[in-house]
Amino acid sequence: xxxxxxxxxxxxxxxxxxxxxxxxxxxxxxxxxxxxxxxxxxxxxxxxxxxxxxxxxxxxxxxxxxxxxxxxxxxxxxxxxxxxxxxxxxxxxxxxxxxxxxxxxxxxxxxxxxxxxxxxxxxxxxxxxxxxxxxxxxxxxxxxxxxxxxxxxxxxxxxxxxxxxxxxxxxxxxxxxxxxxxxxxxxxxxxxxxxxxxxxxxxxxxxxxxxxxxxxxxxxxxxxxxxxxxxxxxxxxxx
Numbered sequence: 001x002x003x004x005x006x007x008x009x010x011x012x013x014x015x016x017x018x019x020x021x022x023x024x025x026x027x028x029x030x031x032x033x034x035x036x037x038x039x040x041x042x043x044x045x046x047x048x049x050x051x052x053x054x055x056x057x058x059x060x061x062x063x064x065x066x067x068x069x070x071x072x073x074x075x076x077x078x079x080x081x082x083x084x085x086x087x088x089x090x091x092x093x094x095x096x097x098x099x100x101x102x103x104x105x106x107x108x109x110x111x112x113x114x115x116x117x118x119x120x121x122x123x124x125x126x127x128x129x130x131x132x133x134x135x136x137x138x139x140x141x142x143x144x145x146x147x148x149x150x151x152x153x154x155x156x157x158x159x160x161x162x163x164x165x166x167x168x169x170x171x172x173x174x175x176x177x178x179x180x181x182x183x184x185x186x187x188x189x190x191x192x193x194x195x196x197x198x199x200x201x202x203x204x205x206x207x208x209x210x211x212x213x214x215x216x217x218x219x220x221x222x223x224x225x226x227x228x229x230x231x232x233x234x235x236x237x238x239x
Contacts, residue, residue: 046179050222052118053176057224060115060123060174063108065235072238073138074131074172075108077101080122080185087188088112092134097209099129099145102185103174117176117222121184121194124175126211131171131228138232143169147212148225151202156215157227171228173213175206178220183207 067075076094078087080102090104103115103125117123128143130136148156148170160167177184182196183206193207203219205212215223232238 049118049179053222054224056114056117056123057174057176057222059110060103060108060125061224061226061235063110063114064172065231067108068138068231068236069238073133073136074127075104076132077125077127078104078107080187081189081191083189088115094127094132095129099132100124100126100209100211102187119176119179119181121177121181122187124173124177124183124185124207126173126175126213128169128171128228138228138238140166141228142166143171143228145211146170146173148173149212149214151214151216151218156225168227168229171226171231174224175213176222177207178222180220183221 064075076091077099078089078101079091079098082089088102088104088106090107091098091101094101101124102122105112105115115123126146128145130141130143130145131138133141144167146169150156157168157170177194180196181194182199182203184194186192186194200216200218202214202216203221205214206219206221206223213223226235
């Protein structure tokens with residue numbers, strides 16, 4: 001007679017199946033393996049979001065460069081609380097506080113997707129107002145409205161020399177407010193920014209309205225900035 005193999009036939013002599021203790025051990029081992037893999041999965045997701053954020057910031061810089069080549073000035077930010085056809089459209093003028101907003105993706109001719117970071121939150125766009133004027137000569141304009149500091153409090157750019165006719169200055173900032181999103185504009189008709197408690201002073205500096213910003217490891221913010229001279233040298237060919 002042919003013997004049919006089945007799991008129920010595969011027993012040691014004197015055994016009737018798996019005991020509760022054996023099943024418990026298996027479940028414990030599976031739980032340990034799951035606990036070990038979860039941090040790795042979380043780290044991978046965070047890394048993917050960071051890579052996408054950097055990629056989107058570079059894409060926006062390329063779109064801004066195309067705008068500058070065509071219009072001979074930088075675009076103003078879009079107003080975060082606009083809705084309808086005006087959402088994502090650059091302001092015509094952006095003096096003072098209006099020099100900070102969101103990426104004007106419609107004006108730049110890019111997908112709204114690129115105005116968000118890898119965490120699907122709006123990227124903050126800050127521009128030097130003097131470089132966004134309708135009638136401007138970028139190479140000869142003096143900036144200085146934006147202050148960008150290192151973590152130790154020093155300026156990221158060297159102080160101007162007495163002989164400098166038009167000192168270099170920060171032209172623009174693209175800020176992802178990181179995994180927490182604290183400080184990012186809510187957008188799409190909603191005023192204000194994503195709230196948060198117990199934030200570091202450096203992170204708070206990057207979302208308040210005094211136009212001073214800090215590159216720091218004490219926050220989850222991801223800053224991408226360019227000075228006027230380096231931007232014009234590496235991204236733009238003015239004719």
